[in-house]
Amino acid sequence: MTHDDEFLDSIAVLALGALPAAEAQALRAHVESCEECMAEYRALRGAADAVGYDAEAGLAELDEVRSARIRANLMRTIRQDAVPSAAAVRPAAGPVRAAPAPPRRQPWVAYLAIAASLVVALLSAVNNVALRSQHGADQERIATLQQSLDAQAKSTSDLRNRLNDSDARLAALLSPAGRHFAIPQGQVIESGGRIFLALHSLPALAPNRVYQAWTLAKGAKSVAPSITFRAGSDGTALVELPESAGNLAAVALSVEPAGGSRQPTSKPSFVRKLS
Amino acid sequence: MLNEARRVEEASLLMARVRERDAGAFEALYDSYHRLVYGIAARILRDDMAAEDVTQSVFLKLWSAPDAFRGGNFGAWLARVSRNRALDVLRSRGVREEGEIPTDLPLDIVLDELVISRLDGARVREALASLPLEQREPIELGFFGGITHEEISRRTATPLGTIKTRIRAGLRRLRASLETGMAQ
Numbered sequence: 001m002t003h004d005d006e007f008l009d010s011i012a013v014l015a016l017g018a019l020p021a022a023e024a025q026a027l028r029a030h031v032e033s034c035e036e037c038m039a040e041y042r043a044l045r046g047a048a049d050a051v052g053y054d055a056e057a058g059l060a061e062l063d064e065v066r067s068a069r070i071r072a073n074l075m076r077t078i079r080q081d082a083v084p085s086a087a088a089v090r091p092a093a094g095p096v097r098a099a100p101a102p103p104r105r106q107p108w109v110a111y112l113a114i115a116a117s118l119v120v121a122l123l124s125a126v127n128n129v130a131l132r133s134q135h136g137a138d139q140e141r142i143a144t145l146q147q148s149l150d151a152q153a154k155s156t157s158d159l160r161n162r163l164n165d166s167d168a169r170l171a172a173l174l175s176p177a178g179r180h181f182a183i184p185q186g187q188v189i190e191s192g193g194r195i196f197l198a199l200h201s202l203p204a205l206a207p208n209r210v211y212q213a214w215t216l217a218k219g220a221k222s223v224a225p226s227i228t229f230r231a232g233s234d235g236t237a238l239v240e241l242p243e244s245a246g247n248l249a250a251v252a253l254s255v256e257p258a259g260g261s262r263q264p265t266s267k268p269s270f271v272r273k274l275s
Numbered sequence: 276m277l278n279e280a281r282r283v284e285e286a287s288l289l290m291a292r293v294r295e296r297d298a299g300a301f302e303a304l305y306d307s308y309h310r311l312v313y314g315i316a317a318r319i320l321r322d323d324m325a326a327e328d329v330t331q332s333v334f335l336k337l338w339s340a341p342d343a344f345r346g347g348n349f350g351a352w353l354a355r356v357s358r359n360r361a362l363d364v365l366r367s368r369g370v371r372e373e374g375e376i377p378t379d380l381p382l383d384i385v386l387d388e389l390v391i392s393r394l395d396g397a398r399v400r401e402a403l404a405s406l407p408l409e410q411r412e413p414i415e416l417g418f419f420g421g422i423t424h425e426e427i428s429r430r431t432a433t434p435l436g437t438i439k440t441r442i443r444a445g446l447r448r449l450r451a452s453l454e455t456g457m458a459q
Contacts, residue, residue: 012443018417052354055314057396082298
């Protein structure tokens with residue numbers, strides 16, 4: 001079956017994941033049974049999935065504390081279910097052998113021999129347990145050290161990535177090609193496809209309030225919510241918005257409840273056209 | 276910048292170890308991909324704490340149901356899982372007034388890996404930036420805005436048919452651009 005372009009356009013919207021539920025279900029049923037549509041879907045779905053990577057590139061920063069907190073919570077949970085490390089699984093020690101029975105002797109000699117054997121066995125067992133315990137502790141120390149080394153390697157790698165990202169941000173901020181738009185509290189800076197807010201004299205907010213940026217896309221009729229943030233103790237803030245600068249017509253800032261709002265709930269501190 | 280090709284290869288190996296309940300492999304996956312997951316959630320939800328919850332939830336799902344990943348490009352798959360989880364959170368809030376949150380219905384297939392076998396944020400950002408605004412805008416709104424093509428049409432004051440055509444043309448162009456990048 002050959003489909004017209006309009007139908008194949010719908011396959012693209014399905015691949016992007018922007019169809020309403022009912023329409024998506026109907027189209028999915030068809031795609032699964034139609035070779036042509038499946039080929040179109042496969043071709044476009046890969047590209048649609050790739051779009052998500054733009055968020056990683058646009059992520060201004062994921063602070064170390066937050067990242068470490070998520071990691072710690074996750075690892076605490078999953079370690080309960082994880083396969084124990086090799087250090088924790090050690091074979092049981094073999095049985096302690098009793099000394100061979102002596103040939104026929106006097107009873108007291110036999111009792112003495114048995115008692116001596118028991119003492120030797122007991123000492124051996126105690127010694128064995130101590131050695132196993134020491135061995136286990138050593139293994140755990142080695143595992144801990146290895147984890148520490150791994151963590152340091154990861155930390156170094158993360159730091160390198162953050163420095164690279166910081167360098168890119170700094171280069172964009174200082175680029176002579178950047179455009180600076182003055183606002184009463186500082187500047188909106190557009191550079192290298194990025195958009196920054198460099199702000200000062202921001203009033204301190206109550207703990208349940210945050211600053212929230214808003215963006216107006218070109219051709220849009222209403223603003224969309226952007227990043228939330230708090231000012232430093234000196235009333236300054238330097239933030240990068242996650243949106244691509246080329247797509248924006250204006251930027252605004254307002255004070256909102258912690259967690260941000262879908263629409264501004266207070267009078268904006270500023271609204272700045274990017275032109 | 277991380278070597279994404281290496282990341283992709285390693286991810287499949289790490290997922291195999293996660294299936295065997297290897298906590299170290301899971302931790303390595305977290306280190307490589309948590310920025311992707313958090314970035315998508317933060318961009319969709321505009322809420323740091325909610326994005327943190329989504330990140331935790333996605334990685335816990337990875338641990339509890341590793342067979343959900345059936346091979347292919349791990350990062351692209353994880354990106355879609357993250358988007359869907361963030362959209363679930365939007366739905367649960369029940370505050371969307373302007374229209375229905377779209378439903379993602381991935382088909383039961385392993386996707387064509389050609390276009391997505393080598394990905395990184397910078398390359399995708401560059402490829403997206405190379406699209407005409409009229410194509411890039413509906414794609415970004417569709418993926419990150421959590422809105423249907425009908426809402427995209429309303430917001431941009433563009434006929435629905437035109438939006439659909441632009442999404443298709445944009446995705447085709449994006450794919451071509453990413454493939455070109457691979458060849459370089």
